[in-house]
Amino acid sequence: MDLLSEAPSCDPEIQPELLKIREYVSPAYATLAVPVDCEPRLAADVATTSSYRRHSQDHQQAIQWFGIDVGGTLVKAVYYETQNDKTDPLTEGEGVAAMKKFIKSNLKYGSTGIRDQRLEMHGQKIGGYTGTLHFIKFATNRMCGFFDMATNNGLARFPKVVCATGGGAFKFESAFQERLGVKLAKYDEMQSLITGLHYLCREYLDECYYWENPNSDQSHTVPFQLGPDPYPYIIVNIGSGVSILRVNSANDFTRIGGTSVGGGTFTGLCSLLAGVDSFEAAITLAEKGDSHRVDKLVRDIYGGDYSRFGLGGEVVASSILRVNSATDFTRIGGTSVGGGTFTGLCSLLAGVDSFEAAITLAEKGDSHRVDKLVRDIYGGDYSRFGLGGEVVASSFGHMANVDRRKSARPEDLAKATLVTVTNNIGAIARMCASISGVERVVFVGNYLCGNEMSMQMLAYAMEYWSQGQIKALFLRHEGYFGALGCLLSRLNSSSQGPD
Ligand SMILES: Nc1ncnc2c1ncn2[C@@H]1O[C@H](COP(=O)(O)OP(=O)(O)OP(=O)(O)O)[C@@H](O)[C@H]1O
Numbered sequence: 001m002d003l004l005s006e007a008p009s010c011d012p013e014i015q016p017e018l019l020k021i022r023e024y025v026s027p028a029y030a031t032l033a034v035p036v037d038c039e040p041r042l043a044a045d046v047a048t049t050s051s052y053r054r055h056s057q058d059h060q061q062a063i064q065w066f067g068i069d070v071g072g073t074l075v076k077a078v079y080y081e082t083q084n085d086k087t088d089p090l091t092e093g094e095g096v097a098a099m100k101k102f103i104k105s106n107l108k109y110g111s112t113g114i115r116d117q118r119l120e121m122h123g124q125k126i127g128g129y130t131g132t133l134h135f136i137k138f139a140t141n142r143m144c145g146f147f148d149m150a151t152n153n154g155l156a157r158f159p160k161v162v163c164a165t166g167g168g169a170f171k172f173e174s175a176f177q178e179r180l181g182v183k184l185a186k187y188d189e190m191q192s193l194i195t196g197l198h199y200l201c202r203e204y205l206d207e208c209y210y211w212e213n214p215n216s217d218q219s220h221t222v223p224f225q226l227g228p229d230p231y232p233y234i235i236v237n238i239g240s241g242v243s244i245l246r247v248n249s250a251n252d253f254t255r256i257g258g259t260s261v262g263g264g265t266f267t268g269l270c271s272l273l274a275g276v277d278s279f280e281a282a283i284t285l286a287e288k289g290d291s292h293r294v295d296k297l298v299r300d301i302y303g304g305d306y307s308r309f310g311l312g313g314e315v316v317a318s319s320i321l322r323v324n325s326a327t328d329f330t331r332i333g334g335t336s337v338g339g340g341t342f343t344g345l346c347s348l349l350a351g352v353d354s355f356e357a358a359i360t361l362a363e364k365g366d367s368h369r370v371d372k373l374v375r376d377i378y379g380g381d382y383s384r385f386g387l388g389g390e391v392v393a394s395s396f397g398h399m400a401n402v403d404r405r406k407s408a409r410p411e412d413l414a415k416a417t418l419v420t421v422t423n424n425i426g427a428i429a430r431m432c433a434s435i436s437g438v439e440r441v442v443f444v445g446n447y448l449c450g451n452e453m454s455m456q457m458l459a460y461a462m463e464y465w466s467q468g469q470i471k472a473l474f475l476r477h478e479g480y481f482g483a484l485g486c487l488l489s490r491l492n493s494s495s496q497g498p499d
């Protein structure tokens, strides 16, 4: 039976169906990460010492065999199959047996679930146990199917507490409780990511690698040992959206940036533009494609390279300059997702044929029908890193879903395209500003012409992400500075001839 695909999507407002579960207590496994709801600062309901203790106990009781990361697109589950089953009274009972049998007798679960057998790790010693780590994933929009499957297979009788991370640990918390009688011991997703990464890099010799001769016929991977002291380093976590972390030590890290143009954007846009219905289909199709037929390259604009800034064959859409004086400036960054991307995508998606028409259409649209917000993943804010529920987590992230796709109107697509492009520029501008230690960011270019939506978004984003430190500035002559500048140079120069 196609259990995980029975329900197309699952919101936490599910029929309460509290199941009787076996009383169950297990030693703490999760000493590796700090449970988020044990931090009084982070959760309103752990304000008192007694409730803090209650939550700590929940974590003590958390099942040692499961870690689940309920992301915006995919649920990732790690199952630790211990070898000590016979001597450990905690692992006995029909719930455990049913769970083990179900997991191990399948490589596929429903239409989206798989067990990644190639990643299995044997002989892992964790918390006094030895066992095998199994890796499983399925689509987050099959959560309803998962609850049904757990119920139908007797898994709901076990366990009492499960370790969980990702936005879905918050969003689906009450559904876990009501459907399965399972309490979630919640852990911060970034801390869990770092903890898991360090464990795997230590335990699995081939975990970390790099590409030698990328983009050539001789390309191949080479193992790389991160070593015991890799700090500081940066993690770019490309999920539905993208988070960028600076890791100073195992427990000291900051989220230095992120962008809503991520994996969800890729699948969402491909679904809309090329009619595919999965990430794999999108990748397979992309492998056969030639993006030069779609993207505008530097050479399409320059007829060759823009050598002064080392720009070869990429698309130029926007540049970010650090201006030290009228004649001293460096190009510190840029992105190919710019004004041209907005018009190009709107033409493809919404059938408009000009920038103005795209803006007019976008003004009437509602991008929330298209983009996946933080609250769509978390059910609210992700407060630890100041990500409010209204922040876009994954541009076009809803568009991988067929029903959402059908209900998105052209104006919504236009608005979402505008938000995507603007968010991406804002995220990169902010990072460039903080890297180079400047507080004033001047936005220019005709993408902003008559485009108050983008200007306001940029202004808000700069202020929001920098806690008021970075100021977004705009100019009335939006796109005319270059033309005026070269004229002035000519008029002011002694020689009147062009270079
Ligand atoms: N089988 C798959 N089904 C759907 N998406 C996939 C699949 N395999 C890879 N992807 C890609 O991976 C992305 C999800 O990655 P990941 O599981 O790391 O993120 P997430 O945890 O769901 O999202 P977030 O961290 O933003 O909440 C998808 O948006 C898609 O681009």
Ligand SMILES: CC(C)(CO)[C@@H](O)C(=O)NCCC(=O)O
Pocket: 072, 167, 189, 239, 240, 241, 242, 243, 257, 258, 259, 260, 374, 377, 382, 387, 391, 392, 393, 394, 427
């Ligand atoms: C919201 C999360 C953290 C959920 O994992 C992720 O999707 C993300 O980092 N999105 C990008 C948000 C931004 O920085 O614009």
